[in-house]
Amino acid sequence: MNPLKAVRGTRDLMPPETALWNRIEAVARSVFGRYNFGEIRTPIFEDTALFARGVGEETDIVSKEMYTWEDRARAQSEKTQSLTLRPENTAGVVRAYIEHKLGETGQLQKLFYIGPQFRRERPQKGRYRQFSQIGAEVIGPAHAGAESALRDAEVLEMLATLLDELGIEGWTLKLNSVGSAADRPVYLAKLKAALGPVVGGMCADCQRRAETNPLRVLDCKVPEDQPIIDGLPRIGDSLDAASREHFAAVRAALDAAGVGYTLDHRLVRGLDYYTRTTFEFTHGGLGAQNALLGGGRYDGLSEAIGGPKAPGIGFAMGEDRLVLTLAAQLEAQQAARAELADVYVAPVGERQNAAALALARELRRAGLRVELGDGAFRVKKSFEAADKAARAIVLLGEDEAASGMLTVKDFATAVQTKVPRAELANSLLAARAETK
RNA sequence: GCGGCUAUAGUUCAGCGGCAGAACGCCUGACUGUGGCUCAGGAUGUCGUGGGUUCGAUCCCCACUAGCCGCCCCA
Numbered sequence: 001m002n003p004l005k006a007v008r009g010t011r012d013l014m015p016p017e018t019a020l021w022n023r024i025e026a027v028a029r030s031v032f033g034r035y036n037f038g039e040i041r042t043p044i045f046e047d048t049a050l051f052a053r054g055v056g057e058e059t060d061i062v063s064k065e066m067y068t069w070e071d072r073a074r075a076q077s078e079k080t081q082s083l084t085l086r087p088e089n090t091a092g093v094v095r096a097y098i099e100h101k102l103g104e105t106g107q108l109q110k111l112f113y114i115g116p117q118f119r120r121e122r123p124q125k126g127r128y129r130q131f132s133q134i135g136a137e138v139i140g141p142a143h144a145g146a147e148s149a150l151r152d153a154e155v156l157e158m159l160a161t162l163l164d165e166l167g168i169e170g171w172t173l174k175l176n177s178v179g180s181a182a183d184r185p186v187y188l189a190k191l192k193a194a195l196g197p198v199v200g201g202m203c204a205d206c207q208r209r210a211e212t213n214p215l216r217v218l219d220c221k222v223p224e225d226q227p228i229i230d231g232l233p234r235i236g237d238s239l240d241a242a243s244r245e246h247f248a249a250v251r252a253a254l255d256a257a258g259v260g261y262t263l264d265h266r267l268v269r270g271l272d273y274y275t276r277t278t279f280e281f282t283h284g285g286l287g288a289q290n291a292l293l294g295g296g297r298y299d300g301l302s303e304a305i306g307g308p309k310a311p312g313i314g315f316a317m318g319e320d321r322l323v324l325t326l327a328a329q330l331e332a333q334q335a336a337r338a339e340l341a342d343v344y345v346a347p348v349g350e351r352q353n354a355a356a357l358a359l360a361r362e363l364r365r366a367g368l369r370v371e372l373g374d375g376a377f378r379v380k381k382s383f384e385a386a387d388k389a390a391r392a393i394v395l396l397g398e399d400e401a402a403s404g405m406l407t408v409k410d411f412a413t414a415v416q417t418k419v420p421r422a423e424l425a426n427s428l429l430a431a432r433a434e435t436k
Numbered sequence: 437g438c439g440g441c442u443a444u445a446g447u448u449c450a451g452c453g454g455c456a457g458a459a460c461g462c463c464u465g466a467c468u469g470u471g472g473c474u475c476a477g478g479a480u481g482u483c484g485u486g487g488g489u490u491c492g493a494u495c496c497c498c499a500c501u502a503g504c505c506g507c508c509c510c511a
Contacts, residue, residue, distance in 0.1 A: 008502070060509045064437075088511080117511085122437075125504070126511090133511065205508075216509085269510090280511090294511055318511040348469060383471040397469065411471070 009121070009129025016339050017323070021132075024166060024322055025114055028134050031162045032112045035154070037136055040111040042092035044118075048082035054091035054305045056272025058213075061087050065119040085118035090273075090298070090314055091305065093137050098307030108144040108151075112136035114319070125324070132319035135295075139302070139312030147311040149246050152277045152297060153253030155313055159281060159293065160259045168325055171292065173260065174280045176267035177247040179239045181275055181300050187238035188214060194232050202228055218266040234265045243276055250277055273298040277313065283325055292325065293317035342368045342432050343408075344386035347375035348397030356396050359406075359421075366425035368432070387411055391435065392428065 006012060013021060029039075048068050055062050067085040086092055093111055096102075102109050114134045123129060138155060140146040156173065163171050179187065191214050199210045202217075202225050209216045220229060239247070254261055261279075269278045278296035295315025302310035343363060347356035353375045360372045371389045373382050379395070386393040395407040406424055409416040410431060419427050 005502080065509080119510080121509075122507095123503085124506080131511080135511090208508095213509095219509095271510090291511055316511055321511070379469040380467075380471080382469090385471090387471040393471080395469075399469085407469085409470075414472085416470080 007129075009123040011128065017327075019339055020323055020326060021319070024319065024326070025134070027165050028112070028114065028162060031158065031165060032136060035110070035158050037110040037112045040093055040096060040113050041115065042086070042089065042096055042113065044116065045083050045085050046092055046095065048084040050091050050095055050305060051084055051087060054094065054273060054301060055088065059271060061119060061271070065121055067118050067120055087119045088117055088271075088316060089113050089115065089133060089135055090137060090301070090316065093314075094139065094298075094301050094307065094310070094312070095305060097139055097310060098302060098305070102139075103141050103308050103310055106141065106144060108138060108140040108146055110136070110138050126318070126321045128320060133316045134319050134322075135314060135316035137312055137314035139310050139314075142309065142311055147299065149249030149277075150253060152246075152250045152313050153257065153259075155295075155315065156250075156254060156261075156279060157257050157259050159315065163281060163292070166322065166326065168283060168292070168322070170283065172262060172282050174264040174267050174282065175251070175254075175261045176235070176264050176278050177239060177243060177250075177276050178235055178268055178274055178278050178296075179243045179276065183235075183239050183243055184275075187233070187235050190233045190238060191215070191217075198228050198231070215268040218268055229266070235268070236265050246276055269294060269296055273301040273304065275299045279315070281317075283321075291318070292321055340369075341371040341390035342392070343428050344371045344373060344382070344390035344393045346373040346377070346379070346382035346386060346393055346395050348379055348382075348395055350375040352396050352398070352401060355401060359394070359396060359424075363425050363428065366429065368425065368428055392431065394424065 032039075048066070051062055051066060057063070066087050069083060071081045071083050073080050093113065097109060112135065115132065116130050117133050118130055120129055121127060136155070136158075138146065138151050145151065156175075160173065178184065192210075195210050195214060195217065199207055199217075202210075203220065203222045206217050206220050206222070206225060209220075218229060218232070220226075236244075236247075251261075264280075267278055267280060269280075274296040276297040276299065278294075280294040281292045282290045283292050293315050295313070297311070297313040299311040301312065302308060345356050345360045345363070347353050356372060356375065360370045363370045371386070373385060377385070382395075383393060391412060392408060392410045395409075397407075400406050404421050405418040406421055407416065408419050408424070408427070412435060
């Protein structure tokens with residue numbers, strides 16, 4: 001029988017890499033906290049209809065990338081229900097906002113999440129079928145200021161801070177406005193009309209996209225098509241006065257805060273719910289998956305899934321890609337170093353094993369990270385193991401047990417001393433404080 | 437869903453139609469209570485899975501599976 005393996009597109013995360021994941025999440029929590037966001041945890045699966053209505057029936061995510069199944073009825077009277085592993089988290093957050101009537105509080109809701117999402121795509125570097133996203137949403141009634149351009153700018157400024165604090169070097173913010181729900185059809189009609197006479201001269205992909213999803217034509221990277229694309233109408237020219245003003249206010253606030261960005265009139269996002277501001281933070285070195293995070297405003301999403309009017313803006317960041325980027329910046333080695341134990345407790349002779357556990361318990365209760373050896377090991381072997389696992393070793397043999405003076409050797413300095421048992425924890429804590 | 441490349445020790449990888457290799461790591465000893473450096477020895481493995489060609493296949497052929505890269509799409 002073949003051993004079972006993790007299913008395609010999923011993987012195990014293990015030390016030392018998990019230390020890097022934890023560090024990323026700790027930095028994100030710290031930044032979100034300072035911007036006064038609270039954490040939300042929504043279920044990993046939801047009613048399929050939530051994604052069909054929220055994300056958009058015609059998007060690739062919904063039409064071919066979801067893990068969907070029919071939940072079986074447990075009684076004759078019970079109906080079966082179509083359930084889906086969440087492919088993204090914004091729809092779930094907005095569903096919770098509606099379900100718990102958060103709009104009735106009158107307050108702006110600022111929520112962040114960290115958790116796994118699922119899409120049945122072909123796996124490749126930085127893209128897995130179970131992947132983790134870190135995201136946040138600002139949503140609320142219009143009278144709470146949810147529609148304000150200041151909220152867009154604040155979210156973008158927060159993201160710039162987050163990427164800086166994570167230590168991501170060389171990111172780029174791309175910014176665009178796709179207009180209101182009313183602007184979209186107007187622009188689509190113009191775009192289709194303009195494509196009509198020229199699409200025949202474009203690449204096969206574009207000819208297909210012109211039919212299925214004309215906005216994606218703007219994303220085409222084929223060099224020969226670029227002059228044609230440059231001649232197509234720009235979405236920015238189809239915005240109504242209010243959208244135009246909103247976008248100008250976002251840019252003004254970013255300029256005032258000193259957050260750099262690049263206007264990209266071709267930045268259209270794949271999800272149906274986006275309105276007005278759309279953005280993407282990109283980074284080189286990720287191959288075809290160069291987007292670290294993306295997001296935008298979704299003023300109509302709540303209504304699309306049956307809720308009250310609740311404009312909002314949010315983003316989702318691919319945590320797997322952040323890890324890749326940071327690991328490439330040698331952060332992984334530092335994370336691995338942080339995993340070293342403070343001390344290795346080495347009993348000498350099996351008769352000291354019981355006493356060694358008691359000693360390890362004392363040290364661990366004092367807050368030290370402790371690896372416990374085994375008295376069956378020869379002392380040389382204990383030292384070898386300790387050198388790999390910890391910053392220092394404590395020997396507990398017959399001499400030490402009799403005298404109460406423990407032998408401690410610090411590997412960084414190679415200095416060996418005798419320390420009274422009562423002072424051991426404090427002395428090790430002091431040593432740790434020095435090296436960190 | 438489509439195309440290209442890849443799959444050999446714990447890891448990174450070499451290799452050849454006829455006994456399975458290196459480096460690092462691991463184990464043992466030099467050193468009976470002292471790591472790192474050195475030296476001497478040792479163990480690794482259904483050569484991804486299944487089929488075919490052949491006297492003989494890890495090697496050649498086919499299929500499958502998985503990974504990587506790209507496309508589609510997206511975070």
